[in-house]
Amino acid sequence: MPTRSRAEDTPGTAAPADWPSDWLRGVLTLCVLRVLTAGATYGYEIAQRLAAAGLGEIKGGTLYPLLARLHAAGLVEEEWRPGDGGPGRKYYALTAAGRTHLHDEGARWSRFAALTQMFVTTPEVAP
Numbered sequence: 001m002p003t004r005s006r007a008e009d010t011p012g013t014a015a016p017a018d019w020p021s022d023w024l025r026g027v028l029t030l031c032v033l034r035v036l037t038a039g040a041t042y043g044y045e046i047a048q049r050l051a052a053a054g055l056g057e058i059k060g061g062t063l064y065p066l067l068a069r070l071h072a073a074g075l076v077e078e079e080w081r082p083g084d085g086g087p088g089r090k091y092y093a094l095t096a097a098g099r100t101h102l103h104d105e106g107a108r109w110s111r112f113a114a115l116t117q118m119f120v121t122t123p124e125v126a127p
Contacts, residue, residue: 019056030109031055032066033094033102036076040093043067067092075101
């Protein structure tokens with residue numbers, strides 16, 4: 001069982017490394033799709049945007065298989081682009097199905113997060 005840090009005891013102050021990996025697995029797909037709403041980009045940039053949002057470092061061994069699954073599901077498109085003086089990069093772009101998925105599953109996640117927040121933080125009332 002993961003240990004808690006003092007940062008986790010104060011809402012909004014958890015250091016990115018403090019997020020339990022099982023929490024991130026539950027929402028990472030939606031977060032990646034959300035990043036892609038800003039337009040096509042490559043994997044490293046996606047990871048940087050997730051880190052800047054406070055999710056911590058998302059390693060390539062997690063991100064690239066997820067992007068491959070999203071592509072296989074028709075939620076993102078892939079395109080190789082030549083590099084500027086370096087190797088080419090694979091860019092990822094949201095498809096119409098990806099936007100619909102993000103919208104629908106984002107609404108479901110919001111309801112689930114509100115439910116779990118209420119359940120976890122509300123003191124138990126004795127029967």
